[in-house]
Amino acid sequence: MPYLIRPATLEDAPEITALLNAIDVIEVGRPETDQHTVEADLKHPDTDLARDTWLAFDADRLVAYGLLWDESGGERIDLDHYVLPEHQDVGVSILDAMEARSLERARANGAERAVVHLYLTVRATLAPQRLTARDWDVVRRYHVLHRPLDAGRDQPVELPGGVRLRACGSEEDRRVVHALYQDTFAEHFDHHPRTYEQWFHDVDGERVDWSLVWIVGTDELGDAGFLLARNDRAAMGWIRSIGVLRAARGQGLAGLLLRHAFATFAGLGRETVGLGVDTDNTTGAPALYARHGMTVHFAVDTWEVTLT
Known part of the structure; x- marks a missing residue:
């Protein structure tokens, strides 16, 4: 048949x-x-x-x-x-x-x-x-990473002096996260600029628990980074995206956001957290995640073909 x-x-x-x-x-x-x-x-x-x-x-x-x-x-x-x-x-x-x-x-x-x-x-x-x-070829590889969580080990973070962290609690905050996303991902492979409305759909904004989206900033730079997490995946807690402005890198803000997400997910009773990363990422993200105990769950290839 x-x-x-x-x-x-x-x-x-x-x-x-x-x-x-x-x-x-x-x-x-x-x-x-x-x-x-x-x-x-x-x-x-x-x-x-x-x-x-x-x-x-x-x-x-x-x-x-x-x-x-x-x-x-x-x-x-x-x-x-x-x-x-x-x-x-x-x-x-x-x-x-x-x-x-x-x-x-x-x-x-x-x-x-x-x-x-x-x-x-x-x-x-x-x-x-x-x-x-x-005539398709592999042009990029991504790793899906995961890490076990433990409520006894993954405790709430203490903020250093001059650093502040807040949940994304308003429409204004969501627009801040969108702007930070566009800026921090601008040089990433396969990134396309997206309007706020397009990005809101991309992240399935109607379903996002915005209390699990955080903005980190410093007294000197103001809002400088974000982490967008989701707790609606059955398999594990999920970090959809994390980014820190170039001017704020090297100050430990990305690691602070990660540890905050780990502690939050552990407090919610999740046993595992995951995220995806480009193996050729030039910001040092793969090494950062490794330092925080994340290991490879599986790999995804980007295949490409040019049609004329």
Whole structure:
């Protein structure tokens, strides 16, 4: 029986979540996908569900899923692709459609080519030779790190003189965090400038517990860094992003934010905390996380192809 391929709808979120968790078990050893994350992806303002999503069914079983979004407004297009290992052919069929749509969206942006990024764990169920045969190459690697928590060890931090720390408690504070994010991540690989409204959606702001988002500052520099944490992932507490302005680096502010997050999560009863980091990050973040006891959980590669 041939596969049925159709676009996704928001109502498909439970079935997509089940597929992604089945793939999580294969790739990282346990299910780590929450349905609200899938729903946020399907609501992405830079995704047209009817044309930028693909579901493949073998009879009534979902076996592959693809999602495309365009944050750059230019030639850069991003993809997520998931397929059960025994269904490689339909996975490639979806990849065909995603490549064609990527070029279409880039050209609609006025670009002559599409530079497409696809994010896969190093143990991806999509066979890597299927990508290399199509001129895809790995251009970046990210590590998902994790660390066990202990309420006895991870105690509330003491602030040094001249340093202040506050929770993100107002709309004004959220805009401060957005500005700090744009500044501290400006030179990072794959960063695209985002308006406040775009960023708010990117972080799924309607669901964020803003009491778990902190701003750190100094008497000399004012607001100088932030940490955005989430406690709505079943697998672990999660640090979505952390950044310190260049002028404030080397003063221990990032480490202070980390320790504060560890203590907060431990106090909430979480046993593990995690975050993601670019292994080629030039700010010293990987070494910082290692010094604070974080180790590699799994690795994710950014694959790239240029389509003309």
